[in-house]
Amino acid sequence: MPFSLADVNRVAHELWPLSGAEAWDAPGLVTGDLSREVASIHLAVDAVAETVDEACDGAADLLLVHHPLLLRGVTSIAEDRYKGALLSRLIRANCALLAVHTNADIVRAGVSDTLATRLGLRNARPIVEGATPDVGLGRVGELSEAVTLGHLAHLLSDLLPATASGVRVAGDYAAMVKRVSLCGGAGDSLLREPAVVDSDVYITSDLRHHPASEAREQSHLTGGTPALIDVSHWASEWLWLDGAAEQLRAELPGVRVTVSDLRTDPWDFVIMH
Incomplete structure (x- = not known):
């Protein structure tokens, strides 16, 4: 057809x-x-x-x-x-x-939901609910068991396609984390949301200096949480494409649906001292 x-x-x-x-x-x-x-x-x-x-x-x-x-x-x-x-x-x-x-971004099997699923978050729900309980901005949930912040950063590095900016972390490498909030793409607008503040770690992209610094300074008054993990904007959203392709194939039988593997993250290399 x-x-x-x-x-x-x-x-x-x-x-x-x-x-x-x-x-x-x-x-x-x-x-x-x-x-x-x-x-x-x-x-x-x-x-x-x-x-x-x-x-x-x-x-x-x-x-x-x-x-x-x-x-x-x-x-x-x-x-x-x-x-x-x-x-x-x-x-x-x-x-x-x-x-x-x-x-x-906000739907079930959307950008943030995909990242939460791939990380294995349990009871994942929106940080900011939309029209229905399973629709909304970001996701917050729990890992099946607590891991160190450093281990979680390595998990993300393995899960996401490689980019020059890699995975940046603000927090104690050895700190144990279990409650995770996240937002695929740019998410510093959610830093003050209660679900984020109450998390052990918040994962997102494009964290700017001042919002990130202010969030970390405030966290020193509440036991050091949430820690922050900043990943590539493109990489955090690229994960969603395969699931979106499967949804389109199911709704449009016979239509060929392909996914680009091209890295369109804007950064090409980084120099570290």
Whole structure:
């Protein structure tokens, strides 16, 4: 049974409802003819030159990404600007572009839920609940047994694809941790949430100096918790792609769904003294 882009768009928004997106977000269909048949979908975290080329060279009919290409307003899509160049490349190749962003962060089997599952967290639940108890920002749960903070950092390093920034940790390497909160992608906005404050460790990405410093200084008054683990933004979200691909295959039988292995983390190398 052939599926149109309109069919795929509907399925995507059933799996990752637009109503769950943050007010500042811009998920949804960016370009594409809704009447065109979709036989192949390629998934990636970012719409960048490499993933666009990968999708177009692989004859994909749709590039489905996590991060919206047009998250912030643009006044030109001229091809001497990278967003215009990418959109023109996709349009010429008849490859549509669809973004599922914060609407995919909050759902069951979404970005944070996937990371919690892969870490083996028990009784995982949202840090900030949404419309239903199993939908919301981030996840908090318990490891099956306490481990050292250093051991947990190594587990994450093995679980996530390698990046130049690696895994950064603020806390005592030997401290025992069991209650874990996490947020895939940038999550310093959740640092003061009660579920995070009450955790032994908080795992997220893009922790800025001042919020991280303030959280650690406050933690000194409460026994040193939560410790902080900062991982690559791209890596924390890349884990979700395989599960998303499986969901699409189940809803769209016969459609070829592939996942990009390209590292689109922006950092190439790090120099340590």
